[in-house]
Ligand SMILES: Nc1ncnc2c1ncn2[C@@H]1O[C@H](COP(=O)(O)OP(=O)(O)O)[C@@H](O)[C@H]1O
């Protein structure tokens with residue numbers, strides 16, 4: 204295995220709030236090899252977006268980041284503002300949640316590419332932009348359009364083209380297809396996967412559609428209340444999920460073959476400002492015992508590259 208392109212350890216993000224500090228990301232760690240695909244799943248509010256924003260150092264006050272992020276061996280949290288500016292897009296890029304609405308509405312697509320290249324001291328000729336658009340399946344004429352003249356799927360493809368324009372080593376894609384209809388979702392995800400492979404970048408893909416995710420990623424990470432409660436090879440996690448939360452998420456999978464109604468998971472996650480001691484999942488866990496109310500479960504290894512933070516993970 205080659206050296207990891209990104210290594211994250213002990214990553215935490217705290218927001219200062221009126222009710223005290225809210226721990227939105229709690230001790231998250233993972234590493235990715237070049238070209239590897241990690242999927243991050245979990246309910247809304249579990250800390251997925253905050254995690255990728257922290258990797259980009261895009262958490263704004265009153266948020267604060269702790270821990271270690273090594274991008275190609277460089278300590279991201281120690282970079283100067285200028286080094287950080289140069290690393291963004293060029294070494295690690297983000298397709299943010301709701302990316303298509305982040306395109307500048309008053310600029311033609313061409314100008315948005317030109318601005319990106321200019322910010323990195325590179326020239327943007329028409330051929331280069333046309334080639335990038337072609338890579339994501341868009342005709343060259345898209346360069347002359349404004350965002351409002353494009354469909355959702357086309358805008359999302361533009362965002363992907365911007366994210367790969369400077370051939371980063373890591374792509375972070377936050378629910379890149381969630382606003383699109385099912386058929387377009389699959390096409391856009393296939394395009395993202397193809398260009399990611401072509402440039403050999405590792406990718407962190409956030410999504411809440413477990414089925415779509417299962418087909419795309421190599422490894423999956425399940426987040427709950429800011430923690431990575433289970434990580435492992437996607438096949439192993441689906442075949443033998445070891446955390447009760449993962450089992451419930453997979454059980455809640457709307458299956459195309461079974462056509463049964465989507466069942467949410469009963470209950471709500473704990474407050475991030477007032478966390479109970481013990482396991483964050485205890486209040487919703489069908490298997491919780493006395494120990495879970497007092498003792499926070501550390502990550503336990505349950506198989507090759509497979510970890511789960513549950514006291515009973517080995518027995519599951
Ligand atoms: N600026 C902020 N101030 C306080 N809390 C925040 C802020 N931004 C996000 N959060 C909280 O952090 C938690 C994680 O949010 P987020 O990372 O967006 O979750 P996800 O992407 O998994 O839906 C949520 O509970 C959210 O309310």
Ligand SMILES: [Mg+2]
Pocket residue numbers: 251252253300377
């Ligand atoms: Mg999010």
